[in-house]
Amino acid sequence: MAFSGVIPALLTPFDENLQVLPDKLVENAAGMEHVVVCGTMGEAGALKFEERRIVIEAAVAAGLTVTVGISAPDGPTAARNAEQAAAAGAHGLMCLPPTTYPADQRELDAHFGAVCTATGLPVMLYNNPEATKQDLLAGTIAKLAERHETIVAVKECSGDARRIAHIRELAGDDLAVLVGGDDWALEGYAAGAVGWVSGVANVAYEECVEIERATRAGELDAARAIWPRLLPLARLDMHPKLVQWFKAALDLMGRHGGPLRPPRMPLTDAELEVVRTAVAALSPAAVR
Numbered sequence: 001m002a003f004s005g006v007i008p009a010l011l012t013p014f015d016e017n018l019q020v021l022p023d024k025l026v027e028n029a030a031g032m033e034h035v036v037v038c039g040t041m042g043e044a045g046a047l048k049f050e051e052r053r054i055v056i057e058a059a060v061a062a063g064l065t066v067t068v069g070i071s072a073p074d075g076p077t078a079a080r081n082a083e084q085a086a087a088a089g090a091h092g093l094m095c096l097p098p099t100t101y102p103a104d105q106r107e108l109d110a111h112f113g114a115v116c117t118a119t120g121l122p123v124m125l126y127n128n129p130e131a132t133k134q135d136l137l138a139g140t141i142a143k144l145a146e147r148h149e150t151i152v153a154v155k156e157c158s159g160d161a162r163r164i165a166h167i168r169e170l171a172g173d174d175l176a177v178l179v180g181g182d183d184w185a186l187e188g189y190a191a192g193a194v195g196w197v198s199g200v201a202n203v204a205y206e207e208c209v210e211i212e213r214a215t216r217a218g219e220l221d222a223a224r225a226i227w228p229r230l231l232p233l234a235r236l237d238m239h240p241k242l243v244q245w246f247k248a249a250l251d252l253m254g255r256h257g258g259p260l261r262p263p264r265m266p267l268t269d270a271e272l273e274v275v276r277t278a279v280a281a282l283s284p285a286a287v288r
Contacts, residue, residue, distance in 0.1 A: 003152065003153035003195055004194045005195050005212065006195070006198055006201050006209050006212050007036055007067065007178070007198065007201075008032055008036070008202050009036040009039045009040070009041040009042065009069075009197055009198065010025060010028065010029060010035050010036065010202065011028065011041055011043075011202055011247055011257065012025065012037075012042040012043050012047065012055055013025050013028065013257070013258050014258055014259050014260075014261065015258070016259060020047075020051050020054055022054055022057075023058075024256040024258070025037075025058055026058055026059070026061075027255075027256065028202065028250065028255060029059065029062065031206075032064065032201075032205055033065060034064065034067070035065070035066060035067070036066075036068070037059050037068055038052050038069040038081075039069035039094065040069070040128075040131065040243075041199050041243060043243060043260070043261055043264070044071070046261035046262070046264075052081070053088050056068055056090055057088045057089065060089035066089070066090045066092075067091060067092040067093065067094050068085035068090045068092070068093055069094045069126075070094065071094070071095050071096035071126065072098075072099065073098055073099050073100040074098060074111070075098070075112075075113070075114030076114055078095055078111070078115050079114040079115055079118035082095075082118040083119060085119070086118075086119040086120075090121065092123070093119070093122070093124065094123070094124040094126050094155060095112070095115050095123060095125065095126055096126045096132055097111060097112075097127075097132055097136065098132070102132070102134040103134070105140065108136075108140070109144070112125070112151065113148060116148040116151065120150065122150055122152045122153070123148070123150050123152065123153075124152075124154065125151050125153070126154070126157070126180070127141060127155065127156055127158060128155075129157070129158055131157075137163075138163055139170060141154050141167055141171070141175070142167060142175070145171055145174065145175045146171075146174075151175070152175065153175060154167065154175060155178050155179075155180040155197045156178065156180050157180030157181050159184060159238070161187040161188050161191040164188055164192050164193050165191045176195065177193050178194065178195035178196060178197050179193045179195070181237065181238055182199055182200045182233075182234035182235070182236075182237035182238065183234045183237065183238055185208075185211065186224075189211075189216060190220075196208065198237075199246055200230065200233045200234045200236070200246070202249075203250060203253065203279070203282070204230055204233060204282055207229070207230050210223075210226055211226050211227065214226070228281075229281055229282050229283075232278035233249065233281070233282055235278075236249075236278060241264075241271070244265075244266070244267050245267075245274075245278075248267055248275045249275050249279050252275060252279050
């Protein structure tokens with residue numbers, strides 16, 4: 001399985017009693033091919049272990065290629081999540097370094113070693129300094145991929161497009177580099193990314209796919225023509241309230257965003273107006 005192309009990081013829909021709605025997850029993923037579930041966007045920290053299985057199995061049963069976020073504070077817990085994902089039929093794994101502790105190289109090796117030996121599934125290493133308070137530099141990422149053969153990709157979320165070129169310089173074609181931040185996807189593709197793990201693709205999948213197609217074909221004018229419409233929504237991905245923003249956007253478009261699990265709370269009226277303006281920039285007729 002290759003990690004490439006636009007890969008939406010799916011939201012997890014809940015009903016008014018905050019129970020998982022797997023059918024709505026599948027509806028929201030209509031037309032998509034490869035998705036990430038149980039990531040930050042999917043409110044993974046608020047999902048029980050059994051609920052994770054329900055989400056994974058629903059996506060797999062829908063015929064999607066499914067990568068599962070398995071990040072955890074420690075390697076053994078991440079490995080347990082990996083085993084669950086494999087048993088549920090997942091195609092790949094995505095994993096942060098330890099989420100509560102800035103690990104050194106030896107500890108990173110142990111963490112990802114636990115993940116990589118738990119299953120035979122390919123692993124997308126996830127570098128997100130905002131989430132972990134630890135920035136994995138290009139050399140560290142390349143070393144981890146060299147030492148753990150099932151690490152075949154990295155979701156790069158540092159916000160620095162130069163990092164993508166540096167990783168490619170060190171790891172070559174052995175490691176697929178994917179953009180992890182929506183508001184710099186255009187720059188990321190220009191720097192050599194082969195894919196994009198995207199929050200805004202929950203709302204604007206076709207536009208994201210067209211931007212990827214145009215940039216990879218060298219049609220930068222075509223990509224730039226779409227980018228201004230998408231960018232107000234894309235910027236919302238780089239914010240602690242990214243889940244609230246995109247669930248609200250889906251609701252405004254007549255799809256299922258729905259409630260949030262604590263500690264997240266609904267947006268204020270002023271915040272909702274930000275989302276409304278961003279959705280209208282994408283397509284004025286889309287707001288309901």
